Amino acid sequence: MKIVSVVGARPNFMKVAPFCRALKTYPEVRHVLVHTGQHYDVRMSEQFFKELGIPNPDINLEIGSGSHAEQVGRTMMAFERVLREERPDWVVVLGDVNATCACSITAKKEHIKCAHIEAGLRSRDMDMPEEVNRLVTDRLSDLLFTPDRLSNANLKAEGVPDDKIKFVGNIMIDTLEREREKAAALDINSIVRENAIDSNAEKQRCGEAENYSKENSAALPFCHSELGNQGYIAMTMHRPSNVDQRETLVPAMRFFLDEVSKEYPIVWAIHPRAQKMLKEFGLWEEVVSNPNMILVKPLGYHAMLRLNMGARLFMTDSGGLQEECCVLGTPCLTMRWNTERPITLMENGGASILVGNAVEKIRDAYHSQINAPRHAMRPELWDGHTAERIAEVIVNH
Numbered sequence: 001m002k003i004v005s006v007v008g009a010r011p012n013f014m015k016v017a018p019f020c021r022a023l024k025t026y027p028e029v030r031h032v033l034v035h036t037g038q039h040y041d042v043r044m045s046e047q048f049f050k051e052l053g054i055p056n057p058d059i060n061l062e063i064g065s066g067s068h069a070e071q072v073g074r075t076m077m078a079f080e081r082v083l084r085e086e087r088p089d090w091v092v093v094l095g096d097v098n099a100t101c102a103c104s105i106t107a108k109k110e111h112i113k114c115a116h117i118e119a120g121l122r123s124r125d126m127d128m129p130e131e132v133n134r135l136v137t138d139r140l141s142d143l144l145f146t147p148d149r150l151s152n153a154n155l156k157a158e159g160v161p162d163d164k165i166k167f168v169g170n171i172m173i174d175t176l177e178r179e180r181e182k183a184a185a186l187d188i189n190s191i192v193r194e195n196a197i198d199s200n201a202e203k204q205r206c207g208e209a210e211n212y213s214k215e216n217s218a219a220l221p222f223c224h225s226e227l228g229n230q231g232y233i234a235m236t237m238h239r240p241s242n243v244d245q246r247e248t249l250v251p252a253m254r255f256f257l258d259e260v261s262k263e264y265p266i267v268w269a270i271h272p273r274a275q276k277m278l279k280e281f282g283l284w285e286e287v288v289s290n291p292n293m294i295l296v297k298p299l300g301y302h303a304m305l306r307l308n309m310g311a312r313l314f315m316t317d318s319g320g321l322q323e324e325c326c327v328l329g330t331p332c333l334t335m336r337w338n339t340e341r342p343i344t345l346m347e348n349g350g351a352s353i354l355v356g357n358a359v360e361k362i363r364d365a366y367h368s369q370i371n372a373p374r375h376a377m378r379p380e381l382w383d384g385h386t387a388e389r390i391a392e393v394i395v396n397h
């Protein structure tokens with residue numbers, strides 16, 4: 001049996017790692033790993049392959065950045081050539097990125113069976129490119145591997161036959177469980193120092209801090225070497241809906257700069273898109289010169305997990321981080337108006353609150369959660385063995 005699986009962007013990599021490992025236990029399976037090349041920076045891509053022991057991709061389509069149509073179109077053209085050459089029995093796609101959608105369409109047009117890992121999630125927000133990708137991929141796939149029972153219900157309501165839906169749990173948690181010990185052993189201050197965006201400013205800040213006397217320490221600007229003691233807030237924010245418009249990004253940034261950062265340091269692992277927009281809206285200089293806005297480059301898997309484990313609060317618009325916060329118990333303000341992952345919400349026992357991008361809502365939730373205790377929750381089958389269940393179903397299908 002030959003299986004081609006496809007990854008394209010950062011959130012795919014932690015999902016494919018356990019799947020590659022699970023397939024290795026089937027000697028009869030020939031597995032071809034294709035990287036579309038949507039994410040190409042070392043920090044957005046290669047680093048995850050190294051850290052998580054993912055084999056080097058057999059094929060890289062090198063499609064790079066571009067508009068959605070450009071990315072999807074280029075991926076389909078290049079992937080069609082791969083499929084004509086490889087003629088696999090199955091194409092396996094993961095998550096909801098452009099590669100997921102482009103390659104499921106291409107597979108079906110080439111009459112090849114397609115399996116979707118992380119099927120059935122719905123935000124019902126058609127302005128999200130990921131929702132379009134999810135709908136298209138699920139409509140076309142022959143096997144739909146769901147992370148929770150809410151996703152099964154979504155698929156059934158859309159008329160997907162029962163025998164295509166396989167409830168297997170959340171594959172990302174396989175990676176979390178395998179890697180959490182390694183992450184826990186990392187030193188948070190070294191992570192911040194090694195990944196700081198402006199390392200000269202950073203050195204100067206910590207140098208100054210060390211020269212202060214102990215009595216004066218309350219008046220110190222936060223220094224990265226103190227993160228562990230002070231407590232800190234972790235942040236990621238990159239969705240077009242949060243960073244692309246001035247009217248949305250500027251008020252949110254004012255809240256972070258003028259209120260939150262006066263109470264706690266914010267460690268922001270900043271995505272290239274957010275960095276670009278801060279510069280465009282004239283906020284970049286103020287952000288980097290605020291000693292309590294600690295900008296770090298996109299973090300590797302273990303560093304991000306460690307950051308999450310130690311944070312008082314996570315402010316994010318990422319889907320995957322909502323899930324990791326749920327299992328680690330980090331209170332999470334999800335800066336979106338909806339989520340395709342409702343199982344992670346506090347009303348369902350999880351750690352996340354939807355706060356959208358209106359400052360009043362973010363502020364209220366911030367005050368209600370900043371001193372809240374950690375509360376870990378593990379949904380059904382988020383047990384670290386999802387990839388094994390998936391491999392078994394595909395191989396025996």
Ligand code: UD1
Pocket residue numbers: 009010011038039040041042044045065066096097098099129130238271272273318
């Ligand atoms: C993609 C995914 C999104 C996911 C996110 C995580 C889709 C539709 N979206 O969005 O679901 O949450 O990845 O990171 O697939 N860029 C770099 N280096 C890179 C890759 C991108 O600098 O290695 C820059 C590009 O110039 C581009 C911007 O980042 O303008 C956005 O990249 P893109 O791949 O278009 O989408 P993401 O916003 O990262």
